[in-house]
Amino acid sequence: MTELLWGTPQPPSRGPKPAVTLAGIAEAAIRIADTEGLDAVSMQRVADDLPVTKMALYRHVPGKTELVAVMSDLAMGTPPERPEQPWREALRTWSMDLYEGFNRHPWLLLTTVGRRPVGPNELTWMEHGVRALTDSGLSGSEQFDAILVLSGHVRTLALQTASLPGGRAGLTEEAFLGTFATILTTQAERFPSLAAALRSSNQNNEGLEFGLERILDGLAVLIESRK
Amino acid sequence: MTELLWGTPQPPSRGPKPAVTLAGIAEAAIRIADTEGLDAVSMQRVADDLPVTKMALYRHVPGKTELVAVMSDLAMGTPPERPEQPWREALRTWSMDLYEGFNRHPWLLLTTVGRRPVGPNELTWMEHGVRALTDSGLSGSEQFDAILVLSGHVRTLALQTASLPGGRAGLTEEAFLGTFATILTTQAERFPSLAAALRSSNQNNEGLEFGLERILDGLAVLIESRK
DNA sequence: GTTAACTGTGTCCGGTGGACACAATAATGT
């Protein structure tokens, strides 16, 4: 698995020319996941988009698990290069870039989960995040934990808004909020605080910025205290 | 779906006594997911643990999607009752309780994802979270967003530590950190900030508390500014 | 006692990931 993610592909010395490459397979899978949802990505479906049969794919990738890992790291891409900035601004744009990435490939939210082999692109994202904090005075662990909080928040909000096309049961935004509001009004006595909060809510949908600024505020408090 | 999650089960007036109940089915499914992982939960496997055949389950639940929704809300349970406390302490224990819940049923991290019908237990968790902020001076939307950030962080950290037994490819902690460290040392020039952070890291594994306190600090800044 | 409502069963279907044997291909060693 590590080999697949990190190894540099070597064309075989002997035997017939491969009709497809690992990257080509992953790209086809990404295209399918983007347009038809993650559930549509089957070995058969991927092979249909390539000039090979299903079983030929297993010559390039050991199994579907590994294919998903490769396509995930590939789809993650690398963070856009940004001019150097103070840590707060740098982390803010970093988070926004990450958010945009998750919105481009919503199925990444489902595949990049749990303890799994980390790919080069994902590591590059981490590198850029940590880089913003190298001169902050935080320890190495704290730098890791800080960008973990930020990426976690981005994930959470991306999950909230992304439509997860085709894949998991996708309620529309209005259907979701509709039943939510219905339940809260019909059972207001069971959930008094929630009902009250809903009444004084303006449905702003600015959860991303809100949480982001709170986390950055919290980091600022810690960084200031270290000076 | 909403009916399944919120409706009160009525025994049928006519016909044979049901051999199983929806709750019984969900409990069996939970037991399987806890011990063998979420992937082991198939209609066949659930039926094997009950005195009915696979197809009989479809008399009580429309499909597997709905079964997963029901078992998820059931496994989530309700937050333990805690004595009233200032918002900061209340939210801290609330987060810890939630974390413990995710650790008890790690597969919840996989099933409670995306826009989906919300069940009564999940709503009760939200209720308790928002309740801690009713007198904070924050608006309703802000209260929602605040507990969203907290629950998101808890999810992130639970994902980081939980073993996801059986289900998704579960690398052990040491195997994960091992390859991670190996890559970072062999390719230190590609990821200089990461490598430096790793060197000055004490492998504390206290990410949960770290992020939690940062978020609470950030909320405190906002709440103070409103006074 | 008949009817109607309801539960449970067996069979069948398309689709999935994957094992495995085999044929086709092309560079290498002689």
Place this chain on the structure above:
DNA sequence: ACATTATTGTGTCCACCGGACACAGTTAAC
């Protein structure tokens, strides 16, 4: 030039999955 050998692609087969559907068995209401 030719045999060897590594490698790719193919076809067949399997267990398992979620689920449609027709049918039989059971029980309360009329």
